[in-house]
Amino acid sequence: MALPSINPTTTKAWKKLEAHFENVKGLEMKDLFAQNKERANQMAINWEDFYVDYSKNRITSETINLLLELAEETKLKEAIQSQFSGEVINKTEGREVLHTALRAKATDTILVEGKNVMPEIFEVKQKIETFSNQVISGALKGYTNKAFTDIVNIGIGGSDLGPAMVVESLQYYKNHLTTHFVSNVDGDHVNQVLKTLNPETTLFVIVSKTFTTQETLSNANTIRTWFLEHAKQEDVAKHFVAVSTNIEKVKAFGIDQNNIFPMWNWVGGRFSLWSAVGLTISLSVGYKNFDSLLAGANKMDTHFKSTDFDQNIPVVLALLSIWYNNFFNAESEAVIPYTQYLTQFATYLQQGIMESNGKSVDRNGDLVNYQTGTLIWGEPGTNSQHAFFQLIHQGTKLIPADFIGFAQSLHGNQDHQDKLMSNYFAQTEALLNGKTKAEVEAEFEGQNLSAEKIKELTPFKVFEGNKPTNTIFIKKLTPESLGKLIAMYEHKIFVQGIIWNIYSYDQFGVELGKQLANKILNEFDNQAFDNHDGSTLNLLNLYKKLR
Numbered sequence: 001m002a003l004p005s006i007n008p009t010t011t012k013a014w015k016k017l018e019a020h021f022e023n024v025k026g027l028e029m030k031d032l033f034a035q036n037k038e039r040a041n042q043m044a045i046n047w048e049d050f051y052v053d054y055s056k057n058r059i060t061s062e063t064i065n066l067l068l069e070l071a072e073e074t075k076l077k078e079a080i081q082s083q084f085s086g087e088v089i090n091k092t093e094g095r096e097v098l099h100t101a102l103r104a105k106a107t108d109t110i111l112v113e114g115k116n117v118m119p120e121i122f123e124v125k126q127k128i129e130t131f132s133n134q135v136i137s138g139a140l141k142g143y144t145n146k147a148f149t150d151i152v153n154i155g156i157g158g159s160d161l162g163p164a165m166v167v168e169s170l171q172y173y174k175n176h177l178t179t180h181f182v183s184n185v186d187g188d189h190v191n192q193v194l195k196t197l198n199p200e201t202t203l204f205v206i207v208s209k210t211f212t213t214q215e216t217l218s219n220a221n222t223i224r225t226w227f228l229e230h231a232k233q234e235d236v237a238k239h240f241v242a243v244s245t246n247i248e249k250v251k252a253f254g255i256d257q258n259n260i261f262p263m264w265n266w267v268g269g270r271f272s273l274w275s276a277v278g279l280t281i282s283l284s285v286g287y288k289n290f291d292s293l294l295a296g297a298n299k300m301d302t303h304f305k306s307t308d309f310d311q312n313i314p315v316v317l318a319l320l321s322i323w324y325n326n327f328f329n330a331e332s333e334a335v336i337p338y339t340q341y342l343t344q345f346a347t348y349l350q351q352g353i354m355e356s357n358g359k360s361v362d363r364n365g366d367l368v369n370y371q372t373g374t375l376i377w378g379e380p381g382t383n384s385q386h387a388f389f390q391l392i393h394q395g396t397k398l399i400p401a402d403f404i405g406f407a408q409s410l411h412g413n414q415d416h417q418d419k420l421m422s423n424y425f426a427q428t429e430a431l432l433n434g435k436t437k438a439e440v441e442a443e444f445e446g447q448n449l450s451a452e453k454i455k456e457l458t459p460f461k462v463f464e465g466n467k468p469t470n471t472i473f474i475k476k477l478t479p480e481s482l483g484k485l486i487a488m489y490e491h492k493i494f495v496q497g498i499i500w501n502i503y504s505y506d507q508f509g510v511e512l513g514k515q516l517a518n519k520i521l522n523e524f525d526n527q528a529f530d531n532h533d534g535s536t537l538n539l540l541n542l543y544k545k546l547r
């Protein structure tokens, strides 16, 4: 069954939300807290090692009720069922969307075209485990019989961002192998990495769902050429493995049949770190940790598909995001993790969120008449406090922000952890309450400033407050809690796509630039360039002169 096409703005709930918005847009959150002592308890979800507090939002309980009605009218429940049961909900590409199957239990049955895919998934997982163990233990050796010391993941987009983010985030759990990522077609990227490598002890993992991506194939070719400057053709089999759906193309590249880790078309690139695309993760932190990551995601899947929407973390977060995006006209959302380990988290989410929901045509093929995908950005706190928080606190834009924090640090320095977490809590409190004129004036007392000076400075020191935040408070950063966190955002993306009536699992918007780049590349060796607009033509000619 195909997903229905329901323009959200035509639902009863949307009309009610529009009217409701007029009533609540001017409300101050701090007043709502003062009026209802139970607000913080009522607007929080306690689940496993997660505590999600969404009380610091510009909402009343009525807002949530109406948003839940919107979810119902847009048939979210049915859509979740369609996704998990393997229906072809990626209609424009004619595919099922089953990254959730990759982390399901061996005893589950998940059908694709009538065939249970769980045995295949576990066969590949077994292969990942065996291979990881052999590389990590040193049993598997390079062409001069030395154990591997370095792993290079060659891939881009979903074949890079997921593994790179997880390996960075789980650094604490990492083994002795040094992991590198080569993604950009920029030759300086690959050459910079190669400079540090010893071909005798380096394992290359080529990751490409399609095995047609220009960047990845160029980098893989360059690396193989470099490798062959040191080793012989038959040594390639010992040092190159590949992850792909396109087995024929991988073989044509010269990868040994045994070194191919398959994946499937029903796994979207940006949702693929749970598949063999995560091989580099497993090599870096060990299969056991990789499996815990998957187990965490599976727990979030169960929570998502079986919990009532008012207690459902991804659903509530998605609805709040729609509230700001479509009613407050907020353009972006910030994600601020209070751990340095999650440095790449927002970058990773950018692909997931913006490639999925950056669409302007609805599921009927008609142009939408409302806003869809949010811009996503962020950096870890406390660093970001010293960089862009000024704009969040006192700028003109409304930027809802997720604050992700962990109660326990990994290295156990309580002094640092208390300082870190005091900032984590203080920021959402400051964004909520702001600082009034009266409070600013009171601070000036005893400072020996003239009344005139105080009057002059006061407006600059006032904080409006009333800035919305979600606090996602987790016990500890572990492979399992990271798996839950990533899956939480995956499901949030899905919910928003369903309600916005768009297809979240295709990405045709990345094709045009690729096509034109190929065309231009072929023109570099011609006498003259083809027809281009004046600006592009000038730039091309200048490049030809300067290169």
Ligand SMILES: O=P(O)(O)OC[C@H]1O[C@H](O)[C@H](O)[C@@H](O)[C@@H]1O
Pocket (backbone or CB within 6 Å): 156, 157, 158, 159, 207, 208, 209, 210, 211, 212, 213, 216, 269, 270, 355, 507, 510
């Ligand atoms: O894994 P690959 O087939 O090499 O694709 C890598 C990436 O490139 C494409 O352009 C898509 O925009 C991404 O969704 C994808 O993750």
